[in-house]
Amino acid sequence: MTDQITEPPRLFEAREPVFPQRISGWYRRLKWRIMLGTLAIYYLTPWIRWDRGANLPDQAVLIDLAHARFYFFWIEIWPHEFYVVAGLLIMAGLGLFLFTAALGRVWCGYACPQTVWTDLFILVERWVEGDRNARIRLLRSPWTLRTARLRATKWTLWLLIALATGGAWVFYFADAPTLLADLVTFRAPFVAYATIGVLTATTFVFGGFLREQVCTYMCPWPRIQAAMMDEDSLTVAYRDWRGEPRGKKHENTSGDCIDCMACVNVCPQGIDIRDGQQVECITCALCIDACDTMMEKIGKPRGLIDYVALSDEPLERAGHPPRSIWSHVLRLRNFIYFGLWTGIGAMLVVALFIRSDFSLAVTPDRNPQFVKLSDGTIRNAYTLKINNQTGFARDFHISIKTDEPLRVDLEGTAELNVTVPPDGVLNTRVYIFAKPEFEANRAETTPVRFWVEERAEAGARTHADTVFTGDTQ
Amino acid sequence: MRKPKLSDEDYPTTGHEWDGIREYDKPMPRWWLWTFYATILFALVYVVFYPAIPLVNGATPGVLGWSTRADLAAEVEAVSLRNADIDQRLLDTPIGDLGADPDLTRYATAGGAAVFRTYCSQCHGAGAQGAKGYPNLQDDDWLWGGDLEAIVLTLKHGIRDDGDDDTRFSQMPAFGDILETGEIDALTQYVLSLSGQDHDADLAAAGPVLFEENCASCHGETGLGEREQGAPNLTDAIWLFGGDAETIGHTITFSRYGMMPAWNTRISEAQIKQVAFYVHQLGGGE
Structure with missing residues (x-):
């Protein structure tokens, strides 16, 4: 046992240099x-x-x-x-x-x-x-x-x-x-x-x-x-029940550990694994290589320092062999983690496969919601965003689906065809007009579905739902 | 030789203990102390070079003379320098040709939107939808004309702005001083009929003659309005102050008009061009 400390501990201390020794294994x-x-x-x-x-x-x-x-x-x-x-x-x-x-x-x-x-x-x-x-x-x-x-x-x-x-x-x-x-x-x-x-x-x-x-x-x-580890987690540990009491070979101690310090000398963290699990240990396993090398030299079985699960300690102390590695790894907790991990992975893969290489977003103007024209027609304006996620320009046709045949135009042109640049977004404003004779003119809202269809043959299409706002006054 | 290490049991603790877990009182690494000194040094250097110590009317300026205001000024300067070319192109291009150039279209629209939000939205609304007495700029009805040149003219000289020699004036008389109450009622019903609204046909019967005598000189014989005078079209669905019988009667009796300031002394030629282009492309431009 060490002497009792009489002076208070120092507040700061220089780093103790670490010189990891070469080891193979x-x-x-x-x-x-x-x-x-x-x-x-x-x-x-x-x-x-x-x-x-x-x-x-x-x-x-x-x-x-x-x-x-x-x-x-x-x-x-x-x-x-x-x-x-x-x-x-x-x-x-x-x-x-x-x-x-x-x-x-x-x-x-x-x-x-x-x-x-x-x-x-x-x-x-x-x-x-x-x-x-x-x-x-x-x-x-x-x-x-x-x-x-x-x-x-x-x-x-x-x-x-x-x-x-x-x-x-x-x-x-x-x-x-x-x-x-x-x-x-x-x-x-x-x-x-x-x-x-x-x-x-x-x-x-x-x-x-x-x-x-x-x-x-x-x-x-x-x-x-x-906090993530438990007694079944495999970790690098020293079998103190086998190694202690430690001592040089000639000291005639009964433990397998000959106190050669090989495990300490190779440690890049500068710790002694024989002190037990500690926060500094990164389980790089180099001390296992070092100890195994030494055990072979002195003709003792390997594994004095080894990957060990804490739950096996009582078994081993009692002289039984440890349980198999798989019985530690294949336990409910790990299955749950693995299930969540693969589940999210599968969802991501599916999401990647089903995603479309173009998309449409429609934002109706909200300020003002509608404009009344001189003949009483109600006009709504929408900003359409068409994403083209491919490396080539694509031609699309814009159309709307409504119960009544409302007129639609693209910023003053009745031509409803647009070209979206490669790997780009097209922002365009679309107007929908409801003449006074249509119900949409006076209804608070009327559902509208915008369709965007690729003009090339076998073209793909997508849609977005929004509403037409009428003048209820 | 390794220094003799204290075993864990003997190591001094802070005296804190929770559920048998004790907190070691281990020394901090020395370099940590150095980083602490380094931060102090940094603070001292910072105080010398940057504004730091608060005073009554500000703060110590620091030897670099740095300020966020100066940063902003530099950024604004950089932006205007970057835009110098396109600004010149904007000024050189007749406003009618802006739409043919995609770069200028984008520049004028975005710049015009900023100008509009700064100077115009107070009266005309953030979405240019107008308000009672302030024209809606999104619709297709224009008091003084809705093509690009007309909008530029209105922007430059305003409407009924005493301070501008080229501003356009017009004023509707308050007919409450001129006509009898019954006559105003008759006119009101007649005006309602012009835009196809429900009206009292008996009262409106006296309307045409009164309209011809009092209103037609500005609003036209059929009530279609007259842009030279800024006289509204009375036959359409758009009303500046309101199109119901009570409001129309009030307008005839007391008269109303709005005022728009001239902008040529307040914003640049390029800004006028931009905001005119922006307003024109909102959906109602002619």
Whole structure:
């Protein structure tokens, strides 16, 4: 037991540096692959081309803020279809719930950008300055030319990665080849440079220096996840019932843990997993690799540190084998999350398939609701918005369906044909006239249905309902 | 060497405890303290460069001299600079030809709508629907003419505006001083008949002669009105003050007229052109 503290705790404390040691193993290989995959997706996606015809951009994934369009391969989303994005966000949220309930902080440990980029930065650090012990020596020793050279090399490499990271982000918002050419010739808009600058700085600082502190001090997700997990969630844990009492091999202790500190030395979060579950742990599973390596060396069974569900602890303490992983994962809570997740996904897919590539919205003038003309005719005005969500211009015919043969015209012309520009919206004003002999002239409201029909053969059509307002006076 | 770590049990707590959960009193990271100092530094720099400390009649201006007013002025300047070309085109194009150019059509309509909301909507209504005594600009009935040139003329010089030499005047006499009550009743019924409304045919029988003597010089022999005089058409369904017997009788007895100010001294030539174009395209333009 430690001594009792006599002086009050300090208010501030410098970060204790962490020097994760190199380790290889099953989880390390999995993490390399995930890193490769996620980084490749992030850096390369903006460069994928996708032919949409002459009038639309040919970038597969493009967030065109200026024109309020989102392109994703064959899908194009307009602002009024933002529910798709909302649905994707809900799916992302439920997906996190599902993965957290089933596998604990698997997002934090494998896929979170903070983890991936920190991993990459540590890789560079190790490549330049050497492994754990070399790095500790470098920190402890006074600054020499060699220290300066190593630091400069490391920071330069970090900065290049950070620059590429910040640079890749802006390519999602503009045509990537054009923007790259503009960037290197200093003709790109200021906001592009500013975005790259900010993201380069945050990547450099977060990946190089803040690292585990982002997870511990800044990120709200670890706190939320604590509430998402239960005793059946698989999480990285130390089997203290097997490892304790720990001690060096010659100390003749009965526990399997030889207190080699391998699990602590590889930990990018700078914690000791043997203290139990803790908020700093991102379950990156590197301590599993480290401990398994050591257990194999000393001829003990693997799995002293392992993915464990807390509900298995009493079983294992009693000497029984743990229940199978599937019995933990396949439980009602996860089925509910999965059901909600797939349900929303299915709805989004259906919504994408049944949506029309043109649409009509009718807004009747409300100020004034009607105008009386000199012969007593009542005129109503409507603003029609016709969306054309395709890459080519389309011709439409406008007509109305009413009980009485009311006259309709398009801002003074009886020609009711319009052309909607490619990937555009046509705003047009339409008048409907009710002569005094029609009931619509005096009725408070008369239902009107606007039809918009494509003039090409086998044309599609759509409609919108509104009303005609008469003069009841 | 690692520093000896305190075990969780021994770590000092804040003394707060809920359901057995205790709150550690752990030190904050030092860089956090630095960010706190950085915000203080930022505040000091901000105070020097930007308006910050409130005084009795304003605030310290800051060495940059920045203000939202100046920002707005710069934005307005930038917009007018951007619009300089199209403004010139608008002025160079005869108003009748604006409709042929889609850019000018859009510019005139949008600009005219803004001008209308600022200067015209107080009387004519936000939707140009008018009000009692203020003409509806959406319908097809015009007192002084509804083609583009006529609207421009009305806008420039107003109607019955004493301050403008080119304004147009006309005034209907108050016939209460001229005619007998019975005669006014007869005229009222006759005017009702002109627009095909229900009327007392016996009373109206005396109308034609009275109308011929008193009204026809301005409203025309058949009551179709006369735009040179701004005299309303009495045969249609549109009434400036109201078309029922009581209102018509009141109008004949006391007379009524409105007044519109001349705008050529208040808004620019381009704005007049824009708002004329806007009003013309509302649905009633000729």
